[in-house]
Amino acid sequence: MVGLTNGEVPVAGADGSGPPWPGGAAWADGRYGPVEEAKISVLDLGVTRSDGTYDVVHVWDGRFFRLADHLDRFTASLARLRLDPGVDRAQLEAILHGCVRHAGLPEAYVSMTCTRGRLAPGSRDLRTARPTFYCYAVPFAWVSRPEQQQTGARLWVSDLVRIPPASVDPRVKNYHWLDLDLGLLEAYDHGADLVALRDLSGAITEGPGYNVFAWVDGRWLTPAHGTLKGITRRTVIELARAAGEPVEEGRLTPDDLRRATEVLITSSAGGVMPVTVVGGQPVGNGAPGPRTGELRDRYWASHADPRYATPVRYEEPG
Ligand SMILES: Cc1ncc(COP(=O)(O)O)c(C=O)c1O
Known part of the structure; x- marks a missing residue:
């Protein structure tokens, strides 16, 4: 793991020992918690019908990579599915920072999801459903290690x-x-x-x-x-x-x-x-071929490019 170099430090836990949930932190039901305790209803249309959308941005070396592009894609997906997560872009961004802050991770996989949510009891009318929105940050995971x-x-x-x-x-x-x-x-x-x-x-x-x-x-x-x-x-x-x-x-x-x-x-x-x-x-x-190796090196080097890098706000907002 690469250490934090963007000048920020992870949030301290209540006893000052470190971030509260290093295994992962979630935002669900309007509050932060450990990711393993975040739950979704068995009645949620995201579960029963895969009716929802999500996006995943990663954090490397204490910085989000191309966060604005991921937020643009998520916003476009929400519009296409006619879903309203109930938060605006600035709030969404703050929640993503908050998830990484509560996990204290320098490298993370950061997910945001909005599902159609739950229908009104006894109804099958999609217009009665209220969207479910949640985010989480967990340790970085590789498709190919x-x-x-x-x-x-x-x-x-x-x-x-x-x-x-x-x-x-x-x-x-x-x-x-x-x-x-x-x-x-x-x-x-x-x-x-x-x-x-x-x-x-x-x-x-x-x-x-x-x-x-x-x-x-x-x-x-x-x-x-x-x-x-x-x-x-x-x-x-x-x-x-x-x-x-x-x-x-x-x-x-x-x-x-x-x-x-x-x-x-x-x-x-x-x-x-x-x-x-x-x-x-x-x-x-x-x-592995030389062009692939060069592209891979350039890709990781681009994480320090200020056009793509958003430092994680590891400090609790004042
Ligand atoms: C089906 C599918 N294709 C492609 C990708 C790669 O997209 P990105 O480079 O934005 O992670 C993903 C990402 O999870 C995916 O789920």
Whole structure:
């Protein structure tokens, strides 16, 4: 773990021993508490129908990364689903700071969720539902752990079709993960760590929590459609172009993945992570590629860029 370097210190607990909930802190029912005690009703439409949206921003070295972009995406998702969390942007931002402050974490995975909430008793009229809103900060979790990134992850391309965008808009970050989870279980059965699902035309879409890129025919290729527009994806596109590497947002096929000399995944939960095996076959020479390594270095270096970094307010507001 990297120490705090943004000049702030984590909040002290009641006895002055440190932050109260280092295992994670939540904001639910209008107050902070330990994340393991935060609850949601069994009647909540977020639980019974996956009716809700969420976003996840990470904190690294005491700073949020691209917080404004995550708040923009969450705001757009809320509008698309006609959900009102009952807090404005400044309040939401303060709550996210508060969750990290109460956990005292220098590196964290920080989630914000709004569901349709509970219907009025005896009613099935969605207009009677009042949204549920909660946030939490927990220790940073990797899609592909740093040790695994040394050798690269193994990706399985599933025959399972990702829920079509015409049914559920993937640009609205959502909890429709049954296809992704079943695909991941299938990947484990084939000795892989990760899965990518396809669309109805057979093109690659995304995986559980990440976007996919391949270096093929002299450019980075990543799916233009059928995926969440990841903030890490956007960062990688910007960084690659700034370094003079062409990027195409287009149609990525399983054959492109097999021909690619480098494959990587992108996520707020781990950044830029190399894939060295696709469908049991090595990618390129079977080791993480140099372009991937450079992108990964530039990605982590960009966390200190003041355009992207928001220092966590670890001090209790006065
Ligand atoms: C389905 C899906 N695709 C892609 C991503 C990557 O998005 P980001 O880079 O904004 O974390 C996520 C993030 O969790 C996701 O859930």
